[in-house]
Amino acid sequence: MIEATSAKERVLNVAEELFHERGYTAVSMRDIADALEMRQASLYYHVPDGKEQLFVEVTERGLHRHQDGLAEAIQKAEPKIETQLKAAANWFASHMPMKLLSMLETDMLAISAENSQKLVYMAYEAMFMPIANLFAEAMDRGEVRRMDPNRLSGHFLALMDGVSYTSTAGHALEPIDQLVDDMIDVFLYGAYPR
Numbered sequence: 001m002i003e004a005t006s007a008k009e010r011v012l013n014v015a016e017e018l019f020h021e022r023g024y025t026a027v028s029m030r031d032i033a034d035a036l037e038m039r040q041a042s043l044y045y046h047v048p049d050g051k052e053q054l055f056v057e058v059t060e061r062g063l064h065r066h067q068d069g070l071a072e073a074i075q076k077a078e079p080k081i082e083t084q085l086k087a088a089a090n091w092f093a094s095h096m097p098m099k100l101l102s103m104l105e106t107d108m109l110a111i112s113a114e115n116s117q118k119l120v121y122m123a124y125e126a127m128f129m130p131i132a133n134l135f136a137e138a139m140d141r142g143e144v145r146r147m148d149p150n151r152l153s154g155h156f157l158a159l160m161d162g163v164s165y166t167s168t169a170g171h172a173l174e175p176i177d178q179l180v181d182d183m184i185d186v187f188l189y190g191a192y193p194r
Helices: 002-022 029-036 040-046 051-076 081-093 100-110 113-140 149-169 176-189
Strands: none
Touching: 002 029, 002 040, 002 051, 029 040, 029 051, 051 081, 051 113, 081 113, 081 149, 081 176, 100 113, 100 149, 113 149, 149 176
């Protein structure tokens, strides 16, 4: 059974990499099988329902990883909005980006409505809600002015999509921790002189 589990993990890892690089529609089961150096028919042993099942499993796994890592980073941070957002941003910057905006605009339209809805809800719970909760708690502590915490969470995650892409793609012109610090500073305090 250990061998089957490691074989499935290998399938998930390769599929995740290909879906991440090209997107759902640009990857075929043949592409995945070729990257795994296996027959396409053998790939269906691990995912009998095909490419959509594989995409859903890969995305669920990535969302669980993000949810657990984000929760741990936030929990370890001092209960102060700036510190918590920096912890969340550093966690995002150090991991493969989910490319949420791209997924919503393309990948989710190419899969069944049921699976799309399920993954969107999981993404909401895994990444959106923890950040919205940070902002709501910061408002209760008087650290930030009253605004819609959901809107703030959406803005923050859009920035994180860019920061984490920049960091993992090697495009950062400065150290990532400096990029994160500057981004959080502007996000919380604006670009106006103090």
